[in-house]
Amino acid sequence: MIAIPTALSALGFDAEWASLVTSTELDAGRVCRVIRGDRGGVLVQGAWPPRHARSRGRLRFEGQGVLVLPTVGDWVVLAEAPVAGRDGWLQVDRVLPRRSTLVRQAAGDETLPQLIAANLDLVLIVTSADGDLNPRRLERYLAVVRTGGASPAIVLTKLDLVPDPAAALDAARAIAGDVPVYGANPRARSGMDEIIAACRPGLTVACVGSSGVGKSTLVNALAGDEHQLTGDVKRSDGKGRHTTTSRELVSLASGALLIDTPGMREIAPWEADEGVAEAYSDLDDLAATCRFTSCRHETEPGCALRGALDSGELDAARFAGWRRLLSEQETQERLRFAGAAAQERRRYKGLSQHLKAPPKPRR
Template structure:
């Protein structure tokens, strides 16, 4: 259901309980650079003591939302696991920002789950249909819904995208209206205002917690805190799906490795000249591609350094061994 500072809120057939990995399993998680997250399936072992259960294993994940790590380890961080759908939530108020949506789409496609754009606060914007059309233009292959959590408009259709037994995660910037939408779908204020007590007693994680909720209709919905910047990593993002209009054109270029700048027979240049491809969109695509390539190079370098360090250790051991 949720994970925080090494503790996991798990739901079992007997109800919810806080649990922690056993020492051995914790070591394995650390070695593999994995942290548990909402949506994970874990194996628990009952404890006799006050902490009711220990985590002994993590089941393999299917489609998961990954974020590029920012620390020195640069490891990928899993934000939500085992997803069928990713809801990209954006307000039809001052929160509206198509360039950010392009990034969110690349992130969502990278998860392997189906992205769905959810434009909220439709009650605040008389021109909501024009805004939705604008997003449709940059989201090929993605349903775009405009809803209002206050009036309830569009909620019925939205729930159609989360059938019983499926899991969705909501991502979007702070203030997009994610938690308000969750409360509307739950039919009550579940966004916890009360303290979530963890066994170390250190207090509340109300705003920082990614948490899974079971909707009355049977779907699972993960609410997340707003992401400030959507950094695209080498593995987490899928630009070819997010920009399938441009990627599709590239298939018609004369050269396989066309850079779409000045080559003869470039289908992307033709589309730009004809006006069927928006130059701004093309520019965004190129910029995001550079960003992903940069991140890929950075994590390659990191891997190399790790490998070198390992070999240095091994040869040091060999030397010691020979000297004996």
């Protein structure tokens, strides 16, 4: 049994994590947690103050790109050589196997994943009641969170700015199913009790959502101080200013660990068949009762979904949101497959050129 330093358990390290490292690594202070992720490097903290670190080249180039690189929330083991190069940055030797991840399809034209955070127990999907509340977007967030294996909860902010807060809460609850929905005003620090209770000691909790919805304000309210920078929402379009620019882990006095993230403009799940099925379990159950197992829910006879739409039992917008997510996942799958095939072809080409007989000498 390895003795766990208090400074590490304060960051969420437990016996299960300890079983993945050696006592030598632990004793040498080489085990630490990533508390901030930026482009190019990470900030890590162990039984010592935060320091910069970057991955070993091996980690950077081997494997499947971004998904293997350390991200905020990760537990990592540092390389034996304490200092990487001239800049004095530490070097990450390996990332401990993750308990959960938060991955979305990266914004932009290419079909690539973006790893947002790792080892989350709870993800607070923050949405503001004024303007941002969008059932389809909430469904997408739920699919993303569930795919990665963390538990979701929804936090509805700015209820003080809408005429009918109860209606806004109902709209969120209609999407949430058995996912808890908390209404709170983090700016006034009211309505926080349930959220505080959900952020139990030792848990790692991330806040995600659009810019300006109050994620950093919520983190500050939970931390009891002004740890995170917050920004007023632009008056003209109600959109946030993208005040938070990096993902950062904050330790609460209660013993919970909170991760604030920058606002996201788009949210699309990555490799999310299961997550989509869970977020739309009601539709999935219905689809299982269609007459044909291959039903595309278009004009097939005996389609349970069409039946539910006709009877008004199923909301057409929810149905459309589900179909859109499924077709996005299909496209993603196809592009991923095409990308992998191209890579394989390139490898093969390189290999065959290598094996080709040397050019014949000129006569």
